[in-house]
Amino acid sequence: MDTQTLKHLNEAQREALEVAEASRETEWTSPSFVAELFMGKIRTNLIFPYPEQSPEDRQIGDEFMKQLESFLKCNLDPDEVDRTGILPPEIIEGLTRLGCWGMKIPKEYGGLGLSQINYNRAIALVASYCGSTAVWLSAHQSIGVPQPLKLFGTAEQKKKYFPKFAQGAISAFALTEPDVGSDPAKMTCVAVPSADRKTWTINGTKLWCTNGLIADVLVVMAQTPSKIVHGKEKKQITAFIVEKGTPGIQYPHRCDFMGIRAIQNGVIEFKNVVVPAENILWGEGLGLKLALITLNTGRLTLPAACGGMSKQALRISRLWGKEREQWGAPIAQHEAGAVKLSHMAANVFAMEAMTYYASALVDRGGSDIRLEAAMAKLFCSEAAWKIIDDLVQLRGGRGFETASSLRQRGEKGYAVERMMRDSRINRIIEGTTEIQHLFIAREALDYHMKLVGAFINSQSSFSEKWKSFWKCAFFYPKWYLGLWCSFDWMKSYAGYRPLSSEIRFVGKNSKKLSRTIFHLLLKFGPKLESHQMVLARVVEIGTELFAMACSCSKAISLIRNNPSDLSPVELAKIFCKQSQIRIQHYYDALKKNTDPEDRTLSKKVMNQAFSWMEQGIIPDDGAGFQKNSETTVPLEEKRRYSV
Ligand SMILES: Cc1cc2nc3c(=O)[nH]c(=O)nc-3n(C[C@H](O)[C@H](O)[C@H](O)COP(=O)(O)OP(=O)(O)OC[C@H]3O[C@@H](n4cnc5c(N)ncnc54)[C@H](O)[C@@H]3O)c2cc1C
Known part of the structure; x- marks a missing residue:
């Protein structure tokens, strides 16, 4: 996508997008089930049979x-x-x-x-x-x-x-800075080469680098001198291997968090840290691309971790749901409890199906898993949070009490409270949920952007626009017609029994989703990029379809290996039904939503139009408690108020 098409953006937004675009993997050289799904094709051969571990x-x-x-x-x-x-x-x-x-x-x-x-x-x-x-x-x-x-x-x-x-050396990854979170364009950590280019000197501050405080070796992203490409300055971000003990590295602060409290994560300062040129990873200017490609596979660990935590949550829910009786029955037998358990079981099955499908593709090689991994991260981090929240609810007051306090008073100390604190970060690290939505949406729109990009770009020459016009004229009529008249109803899904209707649904809805994307492109044009809630719904539909396909594939594979146990099919069926309801909700929300009103209202909130609603509280100004002798109420006064 040429960012010149996005005239509605301000300079900082455009720069952020340009840096992100320059670091994207632009080509789809290997097959991807999800990339095809967004174009209205369901390539069942990419997902069936479920890739088994040898x-x-x-x-x-x-x-x-x-x-x-x-x-x-x-x-x-x-x-x-x-x-x-x-x-x-x-x-x-x-x-x-x-x-x-x-x-x-x-x-x-x-x-x-x-x-x-x-x-x-x-x-x-x-x-x-x-x-x-x-x-x-x-x-x-x-x-x-x-x-x-x-x-x-x-x-x-x-x-x-x-x-x-x-042999046990530990490493860390340092990208984030105080002003650089989701948007690396603002990176201020710099590296400059020596005159003979044999060494580079790094200066800057990195934040929240997990393992950073104890790491023997770090990979550090730094801005290196810009390049001029087609007369325009292009920012360069380069990855450096930096060893512990290199003079100039300081660790001024260890961060303290809500959960995962034993991680060694903090602020790292680089003051004239000299590293040899051979410590550059991949090449000058390729650092951000390296980070993104690394995360494609690296990101799969997070859904795996979410799966592990969710399985624990399911187990505790089962035990507690049976043991705890209220109002004459075990709490899991009351419908409100039963629904929670059913959602947990179905979602755990889907989470594992997605995670290990993508993991198997990594082991097998030859597939492009960037969308599959991003969806697994998105789905599993959100599902795990919901599962653990439901577990806390099922445990009632005990869900809020620490494990050690429970044990001290003679009860089973399930560590539910810790689990909740530990799991919250998963929706933030390695791409926040919001950034995952944008990342997946960008890739989902890629084919269309390539086709229509030059046509809608104000900077394109007449011949570029003309070429783009003809490409669109050849592609879209046939493709769009195919999305309506695919004769899908004639296609046999018998090979996917007993989940053929679920797979048929995925096939049908990949076409519906694709048509929806096309209609949204026509409606919003390049401005679709800024309709983030619209894109998020599209991405959620795609993610649900992918989760359904993985669950069905895994269930069919499991019952083929063990025909006497049909429980995987039961799980896949209920997951698909729950998923279909969510999909319908997203389609409905694409048509009927409060997005424009929300944008207007939020502007007013930001402009303090509702500051009257913030009255009656003690405002948190971020400074913490400050004892102030002038404003402190004298002790005698305090007594007058006390009962
Ligand atoms: C415990 C922990 C461990 C971490 N480990 C590492 C590590 O090892 N290495 C490392 O480099 N970093 C690490 N990080 C940093 C982490 O990756 C960032 O916190 C994350 O990328 C988000 O950046 P941010 O916190 O600055 O949020 P911001 O980028 O400031 O975002 C704040 C909010 O705004 C939303 N937002 C931002 N941009 C947009 C947009 N364009 N559209 C819509 N919404 C948007 C975000 O989704 C989020 O909800 C860690 C952080 C924590 C807390």
Whole structure:
């Protein structure tokens, strides 16, 4: 997409978009089920049969999982970790002995060389027990140095760093800055080359770098000198490997969070930190692209962790739902409780189906999983939050009480309160829900943008517009007609029994979604980009369809392997029914919503038109409690008010 088409944006918005666009992977060279789905095609061969883990790989995973589980259960107290905010050194050493810091490091460098599926199984297992430990491991391997090194490292870099990680060195990924969260265009951390270009000097501040405070090796994103492309300045962001102990690195603050309280995350300052040029990963100016590509696979760990936590939530809900009796029956038998359990079970099934489908594609290679991974992250982080919230509700007052307090008064101390605090971050890190919506929407619109981009771009020459016009004239009539008259009703879905009607629904709705996208493009033109709620609904429909397809595929595969157990089909069927209701809700909301009114009202709120509604409170000005002798009420006065 040429950002010149977006004349309605201000300069900062356009710059943010230009940086993001420059870092996108622009081509779809490998197949993607979701990319096709957005164009109205359902390529069932990409999702059926469900990609199974090979028996050999499963056995490797099973053995590792057994060791990991036994180590954690015998040595790690997750409540103590949460209470103290410390992951004890003997746990870190134990994890090193098990090879956990080298789970994804290839065997030839001394790592475990686990497949993506087994790695995700390990993270899910750890996350079901201790959120902090899971984040230590995943920040190191999913986004820290090992993953970009695997993808983009030179042979020398791999030889130098992989063995260190396999032996227990820990890494971190430093992109975020105080003013750079979702929008990297404003990056102020800079790196400048020496005159002979043999070294680079980094200056700047990074924020919220998980593992950053203890990491032996960091991957640091910094702005490097801009390039002039077609007479226009283009910002460059470059990734550097930076080793602990390099002079000039300071750690002024460790951050304290609501959950995952033992992570070593904080502010890192770089003051004239000199790194050799050979520490550049991939190439100058390719840092942001590297970060995005790294996250395509790295992002899959997060849904796996959400799956682990949600399975734990399901288990506790089952036990408590049966044990706790109120109003003459176990609470899970009251309809309000039953619905919660049913939603949990169906969603856990769908979450795992999506996560391990995408993970299997990574192991198999040859597929483009950027949309599948982003959808798995989006769906699983939101579903896990809802599941854990429902668990808190089912536990009633006990859901709000800490595990240790429950145990102290002689009750079972399920760590539900900790689980809720630990899981909230998943909707924020590795792409917030809102940014995932935008990212997925951008990719969903990609084909259309390529076709019509030059036509609607005010900067295009006459011949470019003319070419674009003809491309559209050839493509759209046939494609659009195909979305209406596809003879889909004649197509046999018998091969997908007993879930054929669900798959038919996915096929039919991929066409409906595609038509809807086209209609929205006609209605809003380039301004569609700023109708974020419209895009979010479109993305949610696509995500639900993908979740349905994965669930059906997994269920069919499970019953083919074990025909005597039809429970997977039951789960897939109920998930699809729940999903269809949500899809209908999104379609309805595309037609009838309060988006324009919400925009107007929000402007008024921002302009303090409703400041009268903020009266009657003690305003939080962010400064915390300040004892002020002039305004402090004397003790005698206080007594007069007390009863
Ligand atoms: C515990 C923790 C661990 C972290 N670990 C790491 C790490 O290891 N490495 C690292 O580099 N960073 C890390 N981060 C940073 C994390 O990735 C960011 O918090 C995240 O990217 C969001 O950025 P932000 O917090 O600055 O939010 P902002 O970008 O300021 O966004 C605030 C809100 O506005 C919304 N928003 C922003 N832009 C738009 C838009 N264009 N349209 C609509 N809505 C928008 C967001 O969705 C969000 O709801 C971590 C953060 C935390 C809290």
